[in-house]
Amino acid sequence: MSYKLYTDKPNKFNCDIQIEGTSLAKSKVRLVLETNDISYMFYGRIENTGVCEVKIPKTKDFLSEGSIGNMKLEVIADDVFFEPWSSNFNVVSDKKINVNVKENYNKNNDVVSDKKINVNVKENYNKNNDVVYNKKNINSKNKIKNNEIDNILENFSKTQKKPILSKNQFFLTKKQILENLL
DSSP, X not given: OOEEEESSSOEEEEEEOOOSSSOGGGOEEEEEEEOSSOEEEEEOEEOTTSEEEEEEOOGGGTSOTTOEEEEEEEEEETXXXXXXXXXXXXXXXXXOOOOOOOOOBOTTOBBOOSOOEEEEOOOOBOTTOOBXXXXXXXXXXXXXXXXXXXXXXXXXXXXXXSOOOOTTOOXXXXXXHHHHHO
């Protein structure tokens, strides 16, 4: 079982330590977190009762959610090094927010919108000198289906040799048109 560390709240490692042959007051403790890329070391303290505590800050600044690795407790007593405990760890978030955005469609899978978009196109002629486009108004009264925007944009782009722009006009991308509709 992996030890959980949190990205969004302070972590506190606690354990009981019993040392024979030396004083707890002269002993030092540290907790080492090792990933494939980097290691972190956090110093703790041992109380006279043997309670060990190591504080680890929120990990969001140095380990992202989903990070995994090994952690080990290191104790130095009278210049003798011990590694009495180790475990795997994984980093999780204590608080999570999920957002599910639903698009607004009616029964016929038409985009429903109260916004009005004007797509202004100067007259353009194809090889047979037929007028291809004039002005197209799209609003909630004349609903459009998803693929109609594709067809409008695709047909228009096929007829253009170069973009027609004036100082007061610009052409909307498909993404911009859809953003304005929703």
